[in-house]
Amino acid sequence: MVSLTIDGRTVEVEEGSTVLQAAEKLGIEIPTLCHHKSVAPYGACRVCLVEVEGPDGSQIQASCTYPAQEGLVVKTATERVLRTRKIMVELLLARCPGVQAVKELADEMGIEDTRFPKKNEDCILCGLCVRVCQERMGVGAVNFVNRGTAKKVSPPYDKHSPICMACGACEVVCPAQRVDLSEITTRTPRPIPSEFDEGLAARPSIYIPFAQAVPRVPVIDRDNCVRLQTGQCGACEAFCDAGAIVYDQQDSTKEIEVGTIIVATGFELFDARQIARYGYGRLKNVISSLDFERISHASGPTGGEILTTEGRAPEAVAIIHCVGSRDENYQQYCSRVCCMYSLKFAHLVKEKTGAEVYNFYIDMRTPGKGYEEFYKRLLAEGVHFIRGKCAEVTDVAESPEEQGRLVAVGEDTLLGITRRVPVDMVILSAALKPGKDADDVARTFSLSCAQGNFFLEKHPKLAPVEAASDGLFLAGACLGPKDIPDSVAQGAAAAACALSLMDKGIFVLEPITAEIDPDLCSGCKMCIASCPYDAIEFDEEKGVSVVIEELCKGCGTCVATCPSGVAKQKGFEDAQIYSEMEGILA
């Protein structure tokens, strides 16, 4: 550790630190341009100048490269320092008068105009792109070429680089926003589509999945992270002051013993690509309901503005209800929530863009508080409701108004005519389906399923949030399509059931368990071989099989297997069943 004084304040830093780092520790701000945490300091821009006092007087030094030494005395804002810095910035401004970062720096320092003759460069020659490509990415596709006033950054021989991997680090790091990847490589960077933004926006390899994620910490996308794939970069680690980034973390499996489980695994949106005639995935501006949720959200890829892929606000929007619902070919059931959210979309589009909105619907399903009233309101707002399932969305124009637009074609059953509605955007209100892995979840928890792979509750009236097995509860859309208030209610109900089960302090057993008379059991062990719960054990001393009542679930398989007819199931004894048979065959 070394101790130095900056602006009269003492600070201790590790040996090998720079004066800039020492100042940062003290919270003293020194402006920089060519400094970046992820690469070694270069001292190119000369903006971070400070006055360093020595035995022979003081010197002006670049703080980003000047090493912190024991007993050093530094001043960061003396008149001399400020004067010299000003000249540096004016020189930069003269070379690159159009670069925003330089202009901002000039403003901060009170520079109105540069005294030097102006050029019109856009690169400030900070070398950040060169350094990040070489040091971080280990590639070195670009470097400084030429000398003196002809110096510039370029791939060798002004040709496209064959080694550039289009990672885009140079673009990210450039303070002048001047780097254009297309000048460096013919490769196009592959943006990583954000899962939460439905692929409408890109995300970095290290990212927080969404704003409400719990825990709200970033994760590294193993498959796309350069550090994990090639061993290069690692910029995030350099930035993290908390030292929270550990690259060699492995997935770990934790086994937690619990007494109750609530399954709330949600739903999945029907993939509208299956209905080819709506053009989802083929035609531009045909989007799904979840896509639209992100587009209209303030934190989404468009900042909440409703824009087509061309970046303009639409003049007309079609919203198609029942995509994949109430449909013999896909899901026969009604997905419950789509009419209401389609109305919500209609209102949002009207409010934000004033576009004409056309809702193609079969029936308008508006149960719930204020729901019907909301529909009425939309009618008053001038939303067009076309009663008829939309037959197709096409980009093949049949008239001049349809040229270059999408056309939603459908029968208006109230008017009895087929309508072709030219629009700029089509929103498909797709069905709610059981989750992709509902099969596996059902098998893991022994859940019965109904209506495809939606989980089945124990009883629709008497036990709506309980699963058939003890201690297992169900809530939300995994049981069937439902809206948020209902999901929340079910979640609360399931939690209450779970709590009451755990709170009781006693466990209620099934009364219909199996039992084996020890006086008649011959210890053949065939029941043990057939019990799926290992609920029968062999008493070596007595030579008989014994049912562990707490584990027995009452299936009766052992009773049917017992070759001596000695195992009995309470409530379902052979004699009882024969009695029933007698009644049937009387």
Next chain:
Amino acid sequence: MADAQFEPKIVGFLCRWCSYTGADLAGTSRIQYPPNVVPIRVMCSGRVDPTFVVKAFANGADGVLIAGCHPGDCHYQEGNYKAMRRYPMLLNLLDQFGIERDRVRLEWVSASEGDLFATVVKDLTEKVRALGPLNWNGNGPATAVGESA
């Protein structure tokens, strides 16, 4: 020659979790199906002892239906696998007794398959009707062997 008026008596063994619930669903959905199958509810198709099937025939049944959860979906993990294993051997045995295979059926009906249940009942009833009454009469007193306890 099968009696045109002959109404088969078919004993059904339905598991509580899947097939009995499926049968309930057929009922609440008002699906029409013949009344010839009268169900006996058991907790699992694994509870169905082949002895029940044979006893049913010996006591006058014309057909037997055993219905359980689909393999892999048994509420008790594997009970229906036991039923599945016993069934072909039982059919082979019944063959030797001269009882037609079409009189016994093992079906997988899940809780949501009300119409499948109705279809199965319709189909089995017609098949058994076509085979005619079984009329199995044992000679002598129908005693269980050496009753002691």
Next chain:
Amino acid sequence: MAAKPKVAFYWCASCGGCEETVVDLHEDILKVVEAVDIVLWPVALDFKLKDVQAWKPGEVAVAFINGAIRLSEQEEWVKLLREKCPLVVAFGSCSHLGGIPGLANDKTRGEILANKYHLSPTVDNPEKTLPQESCRVDGYDLELPSFWKQVKTLDQVIEVDYYLPGCPPPPSTVATAVEAILKGELPPKGSVLAPEKSLCESCPRKDSKPDKLSISEFKRIGTSIPDPEECFLAQGYICMGPATRSGCGERCIRGNMPCRGCFGPTPGALDQGTKILSTICSVGEADTEETARAFADSLDDPLGTFYRFSLPASLLKHSRRQEEH
């Protein structure tokens, strides 16, 4: 009143093995003879029907009847003995359950007679002559008993007081039973004079049985030799032991043969055949409908295997091809 109690032995459709088992008492037979007077024993003593018809009721204390019932003559005799004796004991598997003769319930009478009297390769009977119930020969009317369409157990013809199971009952159980009868220390009427637990309880191989037994495929005695110490079922051989009463001394097991079920089912089992079928299939390793079918099809004769001794006593009793008696 120091007169020794009188006992009768009679045989119906049987092999003579039950007679043999009495002889197998060896020296103990002298004790038997000391304790009782054997007044009827067709295999060993001469007898006449009219002599038995002349017995006073109760004069002969107990009749041990072995063999299944298929002839009208057998019916006549057992009904007669029931009338005369206060105690009737069904002796051996045939009278108890139907026994090996009981397997004839899988065939029709016509098939049996045809096979016996003209189909057999060593029989010379081109006219296909079959025995008749009555015919005239040399001026005399010759009568033969009628041959029923179906084999019956003793208790399907008369009321039976006790059953001595086994094919044949082991000499030790015979000696015990006779002693108990003489002492008057008998369990409730209708009991089977053997323990209520199944063979596994006393089987010498039971310790070798795993807790989670499973059968991947069947092994046959005819094509392989079982391990002399391991549980038969665990090896894949069909052993009726779990569904059969104990008390036989496991003579077969000790001879490295799996149990065939001659002692009949335990009291809790209504039908020995379906019970063992259920047990064996439940622990089969088949996990799909195809493999379950293959497993079942690999056993050629489930009826003969599972009902070897107990077909007439089973719930279905006979194949449907037989008509009613």
